[in-house]
Ligand SMILES: Nc1ccn([C@@H]2O[C@H](COP(=O)(O)OP(=O)(O)OP(=O)(O)O)[C@@H](O)[C@H]2O)c(=O)n1
């Protein structure tokens with residue numbers, strides 16, 4: 001993974017996307033792996049792949065599949081309509097999101113200087129958000145996150161020893177300075193690879209790993225429809241968003 005030579009200027013502007021899709025979706029409840037569950041009859045992963053391939057800047061999408069699901073994912077990509085200009089690769093994922101992203105990075109050919117990492121679990125992100133992240137990296141940022149202000153007040157607590165026990169509140173961070181961070185997160189490829197090679201311990205997003213290197217991360221406006229399908233109610237919201245899009249598109 002460390003054998004990435006400096007990109008030419010043309011390569012530096014080429015964009016690949018890694019889509020970690022190897023999670024089980026435990027919080028969603030029993031069923032198929034989350035990325036393979038359907039929204040409006042189409043697997044969540046295909047929605048996510050289409051959302052990324054909708055950007056004309058994206059030349060390659062690397063899908064990181066559940067280890068027991070790579071054949072199924074390849075067949076899904078073969079049987080659903082996707083843009084011709086984009087190449088697709090499927091690799092097998094790991095135990096954690098970090099391991100899965102790393103597997104995706106390992107599969108990238110050398111000619112891509114910009115890498116996005118996008119959760120399969122965020123199937124409805126609009127292309128304008130994808131393009132805004134790519135544009136910010138093209139303009140020189142080493143790491144970019146789409147982010148939204150919070151609607152709720154956030155408390156820092158002492159986590160309960162047993163579920164349901166009261167949790168002492170330790171602090172109330174100033175809400176105006178907080179953001180909920182989404183994907184796709186965009187990176188200078190060499191910086192993201194270095195982060196994945198050197199940062200140890202659990203970090204919940206890729207930009208957090210780049211922060212640990214001491215490199216700057218910037219936030220651009222995210223989008224409400226880029227929400228993460230995590231719990232059953234999120235499926236209801238996702239179906240409603242798709243129904244509204246169908247209505248707006250007139251079919
Ligand atoms: N070992 C893992 C774990 C997660 N992911 C991916 O990382 C994204 C964000 O993870 P999350 O929403 O937490 O998905 P799950 O891990 O599937 O959810 P849960 O924690 O409820 O099991 C998802 O697209 C998921 O498929 C992955 O590729 N490999």
Ligand SMILES: C[C@](O)(CO)[C@H](O)COP(=O)(O)O
Nearest residue numbers: 097119181182183204205228
């Ligand atoms: C990467 C992420 O989607 C940014 O909000 C989030 O951190 C993933 O968290 P998860 O617990 O793995 O779903």
